[in-house]
Amino acid sequence: MLARQILLRYNITTRELAQQQEQDPGLEHAFAAHDHDACCARTLDAVERMVAYSGLRLTPVRRRTLEILLEEHRALGAYEVLERLVRDGYGNQPPVAYRALEFLVENGLAHRIRQLNAFAACAMPQEAHDPVFLICSGCDLVAELPGTAASSGLRSSAMRAGFSIENMNVEMTGLCPSCAGEVRP
Numbered sequence: 575m576l577a578r579q580i581l582l583r584y585n586i587t588t589r590e591l592a593q594q595q596e597q598d599p600g601l602e603h604a605f606a607a608h609d610h611d612a613c614c615a616r617t618l619d620a621v622e623r624m625v626a627y628s629g630l631r632l633t634p635v636r637r638r639t640l641e642i643l644l645e646e647h648r649a650l651g652a653y654e655v656l657e658r659l660v661r662d663g664y665g666n667q668p669p670v671a672y673r674a675l676e677f678l679v680e681n682g683l684a685h686r687i688r689q690l691n692a693f694a695a696c697a698m699p700q701e702a703h704d705p706v707f708l709i710c711s712g713c714d715l716v717a718e719l720p721g722t723a724a725s726s727g728l729r730s731s732a733m734r735a736g737f738s739i740e741n742m743n744v745e746m747t748g749l750c751p752s753c754a755g756e757v758r759p
């Protein structure tokens with residue numbers, strides 16, 4: 575019920591965001607050199623609008639946790655997030671970090687990267703989607719594939735096999751363009 579409500583609300587913003595993405599292809603380039611401040615600001619802006627529509631409560635500690643995850647295109651373990659929160663004066667109890675991360679994951683603002691036992695901010699919080707991650711084993715950069723083409727292909731293959739998906743989180747490891755460039759002669 576709640577998920578359905580949130581989906582409906584996502585759809586309201588998806589149109590606006592699609593327009594924004596057309597104007598700004600930077601969303602696709604987590605691995606390429608880009609203006610990361612603008613990249614973070616854009617994601618936070620999408621989050622603010624999503625929060626305003628859905629009535630989610632982005633408390634200061636939840637917001638700070640998201641900002642920490644957004645600082646770099648990397649996944650952070652809960653303990654690293656906790657250390658950062660402590661440094662920023664948000665208390666030093668592990669549940670503080672765990673609860674904030676859980677809130678972000680449950681509401682689609684961050685994803686759990688199981689292979690790394692870590693968390694990454696969602697690159698497209700405005701859009702209902704199954705996350706597909708590219709994880710570079712050379713430099714630890716993590717990029718979420720934009721759009722839903724990859725996951726919807728997998729969804730329809732699973733459906734054809736008569737499989738009902740409950741949860742989908744695709745994680746691919748490999749080399750990002752610059753690490754692959756170093757490996758190649």
Ligand SMILES: [Zn+2]
Pocket residue numbers: 604608609610611613614647
């Ligand atoms: Zn960025």
Ligand SMILES: [Zn+2]
Pocket residue numbers: 685695696697698699703705718
């Ligand atoms: Zn995502």
Ligand SMILES: [Zn+2]
Pocket residue numbers: 710711712713714715749750751752753754
């Ligand atoms: Zn790399």
